[in-house]
Amino acid sequence: MSLSAPIRDIVIVGGGTAGWMTAAAFAQTLARSLGAGGSIRLVESDEIGIIGVGEATIPNIIEFNRAVGIPEDEFMRATRATFKLGIEFVNWGAVGDRYIHGFGTTGQRTGALPFHHFWLRQRKAGHAAPLGAYSLNVVAAEQARFAHGRPDMPGSPLADLAHAYHFDAGLYARYLRSFSEQRGVQRIEGRIAQVEQTADGDRAGHIAAVVLEDGTRIAGDFFIDCSGMRGLLLQQALEAGYEDWSHWLPCDRAIAVPCASVQPLTPYTRSTAHAAGWQWRIPLQHRIGNGHVYSSRFMDKEEAERILLGNLDGAQLAEPRHLSFRTGRAKRFWIKNCVGVGLSSGFLEPLESTSIHLIHMAIARILDFFPRAGFDDSDIDSYNELTALEFEKIRDFLILHYKLTTRDDSAFWSHCREMQVPASLQRRMALFQSNGRVFRDGAELFVENSWLQVMVGQGLEPRAYHPFADLLPEDEVQAFLDNVKDVVSRCAAALPGHADFIERYCAAKSG
Numbered sequence: 001m002s003l004s005a006p007i008r009d010i011v012i013v014g015g016g017t018a019g020w021m022t023a024a025a026f027a028q029t030l031a032r033s034l035g036a037g038g039s040i041r042l043v044e045s046d047e048i049g050i051i052g053v054g055e056a057t058i059p060n061i062i063e064f065n066r067a068v069g070i071p072e073d074e075f076m077r078a079t080r081a082t083f084k085l086g087i088e089f090v091n092w093g094a095v096g097d098r099y100i101h102g103f104g105t106t107g108q109r110t111g112a113l114p115f116h117h118f119w120l121r122q123r124k125a126g127h128a129a130p131l132g133a134y135s136l137n138v139v140a141a142e143q144a145r146f147a148h149g150r151p152d153m154p155g156s157p158l159a160d161l162a163h164a165y166h167f168d169a170g171l172y173a174r175y176l177r178s179f180s181e182q183r184g185v186q187r188i189e190g191r192i193a194q195v196e197q198t199a200d201g202d203r204a205g206h207i208a209a210v211v212l213e214d215g216t217r218i219a220g221d222f223f224i225d226c227s228g229m230r231g232l233l234l235q236q237a238l239e240a241g242y243e244d245w246s247h248w249l250p251c252d253r254a255i256a257v258p259c260a261s262v263q264p265l266t267p268y269t270r271s272t273a274h275a276a277g278w279q280w281r282i283p284l285q286h287r288i289g290n291g292h293v294y295s296s297r298f299m300d301k302e303e304a305e306r307i308l309l310g311n312l313d314g315a316q317l318a319e320p321r322h323l324s325f326r327t328g329r330a331k332r333f334w335i336k337n338c339v340g341v342g343l344s345s346g347f348l349e350p351l352e353s354t355s356i357h358l359i360h361m362a363i364a365r366i367l368d369f370f371p372r373a374g375f376d377d378s379d380i381d382s383y384n385e386l387t388a389l390e391f392e393k394i395r396d397f398l399i400l401h402y403k404l405t406t407r408d409d410s411a412f413w414s415h416c417r418e419m420q421v422p423a424s425l426q427r428r429m430a431l432f433q434s435n436g437r438v439f440r441d442g443a444e445l446f447v448e449n450s451w452l453q454v455m456v457g458q459g460l461e462p463r464a465y466h467p468f469a470d471l472l473p474e475d476e477v478q479a480f481l482d483n484v485k486d487v488v489s490r491c492a493a494a495l496p497g498h499a500d501f502i503e504r505y506c507a508a509k510s511g
C-alpha cells in the first residue's frame with residue numbers, strides 16, 4: 001500500500017475481549033468506509049487461548065454495547081451476566097472497615113455547592129449518617145436490589161442510578177465473535193510464528209504481514225495488536241517499550257478460581273484486602289468468579305492460594321489458575337501502522353475494573369483518528385498523548401486505594417502506606433484534606449463522586465469544608481440531609497430484588 005492510499009485491509013491480531021470488541025465495533029462502523037474489496041480479519045490461536053479473566057465492568061460499557069448495537073437482555077443472557085452497582089471494599093483503610101464505591105451520585109447538589117460539603121459539616125457536628133446512606137446505588141447494592149436508572153425522571157434518585165455488568169469473559173468473546181462474523185469479519189485460526197516488516201521505502205518498519213506456523217501469510221494495511229500481554233506486534237516487533245508502575249501498584253500476580261453461587265445474588269463486586277493484596281468476588285448467574293491479586297515480593301503463591309481457597313463462599317468448581325502481570329503501560333500505543341488495544345497496551349491491575357473500559361476508549365479513539373490515507377505523525381502523536389493521559393489518571397485513582405490505609409499488620413501494607421505517590425495524586429489528596437475539595441481533572445474517567453467515596457471510605461479526613469456550607473442554618477442543613485437519606489431509603493425499598501429482576505429480564509437457560 002502506498003502511504004497515500006486509503007486503508008482497505010485491517011488485521012486484528014488476537015481474539016480475546018480486546019480483539020473481538022475491536023472486531024465488533026469495526027464491523028459495525030467501518031465496513032462501509034473500507035469499500036468493496038476491503039476486509040476485517042482476525043487471527044487467533046485456540047491453542048494459546050485467551051486470558052479468560054476480566055469479568056467486572058464500569059457503566060461506560062453500556063455505551064459500547066449501544067453504539068455497536070448489542071441488546072442488553074440478549075447480551076446478559078449470552079454471557080450469564082448480572083448487574084453491578086459498585087464495588088464493596090473490605091479491610092482496605094483498616095481491618096474491619098467496609099464501604100461501597102457506588103456508581104451514580106451521592107446526595108443532591110444544591111446551588112453552587114456539592115452535597116458532600118453539607119455532609120462534612122453535619123458529620124463534624126456528629127449528625128450525619130455514613131456517606132453511602134445518601135446514594136441510591138450504595139443502598140440498593142447493600143439490599144441486593146436492582147432496577148434500571150430513569151434519566152427521564154429528573155429530580156428522582158432513580159435518575160442517577162447507574163449500572164454496569166459482571167459477565168463471563170469467555171462467553172463474552174464467543175458472543176462478540178458470532179456478532180462480528182455475522183457482520184463480515186473473517187476469523188483465521190492459527191498461531192503466528194513471524195511478523196514481517198517492510199524493509200525500506202516510505203513504509204520502512206511498517207508491519208507488512210503476519211505469518212502463521214503453517215506458512216499462511218496474512219498481509220494488511222492497518223494492524224491492531226490484541227495479542228494480550230505478549231504484545232506480539234507492538235512490543236516484540238515494534239519495540240514500543242514499557243513504563244513500569246509496579247513501584248506504585250505493587251501487585252504482580254493473580255490466582256483465579258470459580259465457585260458455586262450462593263444467595264443473595266449481590267449486585268456488586270467485592271474486593272477484600274488481605275495481607276499482601278486483595279481478593280475479588282464477582283457474582284455471575286451460574287457461578288461466582290474469585291481471584292486473589294497479590295504481590296510476589298510479599299507473599300508466595302502457596303500462601304496466596306491457601307488464602308483464596310479459604311475464603312470462597314461456595315464449593316470450588318475448578319483448579320486455580322495462576323497469572324503474572326506487570327503494572328504499567330506501553331511507552332507508545334500506536335507506532336507506524338499498528339495500534340495496541342487491550343493487554344498489549346498495558347495493564348493497571350483489576351481493582352476498579354478499568355481494562356475493558358480502556359479497550360472501549362482505544363477503539364473509540366482509533367475511530368476518531370482513523371487514517372484517511374497513510375499514517376500522519378500528528379494523528380499518531382495525539383493518539384499516544386491522549387491514551388497516556390487516560391492511563392495516568394486511572395493509575396492515580398488506583399494508587400489512592402493502596403496509599404490510604406492505616407494498616408500496619410503486614411510488610412505489604414506498611415510499604416503501601418509509606419510509599420511516595422505521584423505528585424498529581426499528592427496534590428489531590430492535599431486538596432481534599434485541607435477543605436474537602438475534590439474536582440474531576442478534565443475528561444478523566446473517575447468523577448468527583450468516585451474520588452470522594454474512596455477518600456472518605458478509606459479514612460482521609462478533611463480539616464474543613466467549603467465555607468458556603470455554613471451560610472444555611474444548621475437545622476435547615478440537617479433537614480436537607482435527612483430528606484435525601486429518607487428519599488434514597490424509600491426508593492431503594494421499592495426496587496425489585498436483583499435475582500428476581502434477572503430472572504424476569506435476562507436469565508440464561510441453565511446448562
Ligand SMILES: Cc1cc2nc3c(=O)[nH]c(=O)nc-3n(C[C@H](O)[C@H](O)[C@H](O)COP(=O)(O)OP(=O)(O)OC[C@H]3O[C@@H](n4cnc5c(N)ncnc54)[C@H](O)[C@@H]3O)c2cc1C
Pocket residue numbers: 013014015016017018019043044045046048049050051052053054055056057169190191192193226227228229230232254291323325341342343344350353354355356357
Ligand atoms: C487477574 C486479572 C483480572 C482482571 N479483571 C478484570 C476485570 O474485572 N475487569 C476488566 O475490565 N478487566 C480485567 N482484566 C483485564 C482483562 O482480562 C483484559 O483487559 C481483557 O481480557 C482483554 O484481554 P486481551 O484481549 O487483551 O488479551 P487475551 O485475552 O490474552 O487475548 C490475546 C489473544 O491473542 C492471541 N494470540 C496471542 N499470541 C498469538 C499468536 N502467536 N498467534 C495467534 N494468536 C495469538 C490469543 O490466542 C488470544 O486470542 C483482568 C486482568 C487480569 C490479569
